[in-house]
Amino acid sequence: GENVEQHPSTLSVQEGDSAVIKCTYSDSASNYFPWYKQELGKRPQLIIDIRSNVGEKKDQRIAVTLNKTAKHFSLHITETQPEDSAVYFCAVATGANNLFFGTGTRLTVIP
Amino acid sequence: DAGVTQSPTHLIKTRGQQVTLRCSPISGHKSVSWYQQVLGQGPQFIFQYYEKEERGRGNFPDRFSARQFPNYSSELNVNALLLGDSALYLCASSLAGQMETQYFGPGTRLLVL
Numbered sequence: 001g002e003n004v005e006q007h008p009s010t011l012s013v014q015e016g017d018s019a020v021i022k023c024t025y026s027d028s029a030s031n032y033f034p035w036y037k038q039e040l041g042k043r044p045q046l047i048i049d050i051r052s053n054v055g056e057k058k059d060q061r062i063a064v065t066l067n068k069t070a071k072h073f074s075l076h077i078t079e080t081q082p083e084d085s086a087v088y089f090c091a092v093a094t095g096a097n098n099l100f101f102g103t104g105t106r107l108t109v110i111p
Numbered sequence: 112d113a114g115v116t117q118s119p120t121h122l123i124k125t126r127g128q129q130v131t132l133r134c135s136p137i138s139g140h141k142s143v144s145w146y147q148q149v150l151g152q153g154p155q156f157i158f159q160y161y162e163k164e165e166r167g168r169g170n171f172p173d174r175f176s177a178r179q180f181p182n183y184s185s186e187l188n189v190n191a192l193l194l195g196d197s198a199l200y201l202c203a204s205s206l207a208g209q210m211e212t213q214y215f216g217p218g219t220r221l222l223v224l
């Protein structure tokens with residue numbers, strides 16, 4: 001199956017700074033790349049996703065970039081706020097939409 | 112606008128027992144996927160069903176089985192429970208199943224003693 005690596009595992013930033021989380025994947029046929037935010041004890045919530053025909057997508061303070069040649073994609077959060085503190089997971093799907101998740105990044109935004 | 116629902120929310124079982132978890136997808140969604148999330152890790156894919164047919168199976172033993180009903184709800188069954196089966200079991204629904212956004216339910220937290 002797909003091998004997804006996610007870095008860093010923990011990230012602390014000052015409120016207002018930017019946060020960047022990176023993921024790499026192994027299967028060049030992968031074509032769908034969502035990012036989920038999971039707060040403690042809650043369900044994963046989709047925050048942004050990108051498909052393989054697009055290199056970048058932005059939604060307010062959140063953006064995702066995709067480099068299919070290098071097989072990596074990144075989540076960028078600008079102007080971070082304390083409520084952005086959570087665990088973030090990248091995921092990859094190939095064809096049948098079976099999601100393979102990264103190991104997660106615990107983001108802490110310090111007020 | 113109801114989201115994905117799962118029942119029960121919590122469950123305690125002992126080793127060797129069997130468990131059935133239930134999921135109702137978002138109205139209009141025809142695909143349901145099941146994931147296992149062990150504490151501190153990302154969700155791991157178990158099964159995907161679309162239009163009542165199994166579309167994908169992750170690397171889980173045959174003790175795990177699932178099915179989807181005509182109303183698109185789904186059940187996950189786990190037989191001969193092991194301590195290592197303790198986890199949060201998440202159900203996700205999507206419209207059609209290929210490159211579609213998956214929306215997760217709140218999960219069922221299973222503890223095996």
